Amino acid sequence: MNILLPTDFSQNSWNAISYAVDFFKNIHANFYIIHINNLELEEVVSNGNVIEKKKSNTTIQSFQILLQKLQQHETNAKHNFYTSVEDGNFIESIRLHVVEKSINFIVMGTQGNSNFKEATVGSHTTDVITKVKCPILVVPENARYKSVSEIAFPTDFNTGYKTKIVSTLKSFSF
Numbered sequence: 001m002n003i004l005l006p007t008d009f010s011q012n013s014w015n016a017i018s019y020a021v022d023f024f025k026n027i028h029a030n031f032y033i034i035h036i037n038n039l040e041l042e043e044v045v046s047n048g049n050v051i052e053k054k055k056s057n058t059t060i061q062s063f064q065i066l067l068q069k070l071q072q073h074e075t076n077a078k079h080n081f082y083t084s085v086e087d088g089n090f091i092e093s094i095r096l097h098v099v100e101k102s103i104n105f106i107v108m109g110t111q112g113n114s115n116f117k118e119a120t121v122g123s124h125t126t127d128v129i130t131k132v133k134c135p136i137l138v139v140p141e142n143a144r145y146k147s148v149s150e151i152a153f154p155t156d157f158n159t160g161y162k163t164k165i166v167s168t169l170k171s172f173s174f
Contacts (some may be wrong), residue, residue, distance in 0.1 A: 001029045004103045004134075006036065006094065006124070009062040012141050014069060016109030021075055022145035023107070023137070028078040032101050033066065035059055036086045036093045059085055090124060091131050098134045106136040 005020055007013040017033065037059070063083050070081060086093040097103060110125040129136055 001027050001105070002101050002103045003029055003031050004094070004097055004101065004106045005031055005033045006090075006106070006108050006128075007033055007066065008035065009059075009066065010109075012109040012111050014066065015141070015143065016107055016139040017066070017070075018073060019109075019139045019143060019145045020107035020137070021070070021073060021079065023148070024079075025076055027076075029076075030080045030082065030101075032082050032084065032097060032103070033063075034084045034086060034093070034097060035063070036088065036090050091127050094128055094132050098132060103134055106132065106134050107139065108136065109139045109141065111141045 001024065003020060003024065005013075005017050007017065017031075020031065063085075067081070067083070084097075094106070098106070106128060108125055108128065125136075125138055129138070
């Protein structure tokens with residue numbers, strides 16, 4: 001099973017990663033943890049000209065901290081972790097990884113940081129749900145993993161799902 005874990009290194013992202021590791025604790029899984037730098041936000045502009053693109057070691061340091069947390073977290077010996085930093089458009093990078101890594105699930109957190117008070121899903125998560133053809137497990141901000149008793153599987157029946165996804169969901173004992 002290949003699982004994509006987008007991260008911005010926030011506590012909310014760590015919570016989603018931790019949740020995913022626990023959720024798939026009995027399954028052989030490859031976890032692809034990806035951080036996507038939006039190039040448009042990183043350019044420093046002066047008089048309409050790009051004078052530099054911000055680059056720092058904070059991403060490397062953040063991945064080191066995240067991997068240290070994973071070492072302290074109880075994981076399955078059959079879990080493999082891979083990290084990646086991408087520059088570009090968030091959705092396009094996610095789509096590319098889904099195809100290139102044969103991703104079966106995307107797991108990401110949400111804080112609901114949108115302009116609508118009643119919204120429960122953030123804009124990046126909403127974009128992934130609506131623009132990426134891959135099952136997604138959305139982990140609310142304060143969710144803590146406990147044995148699953150039910151899973152909502154919303155669909156409009158316009159998307160085909162791999163048999164592996166359905167059989168994996170059936171393998172959980174509810």
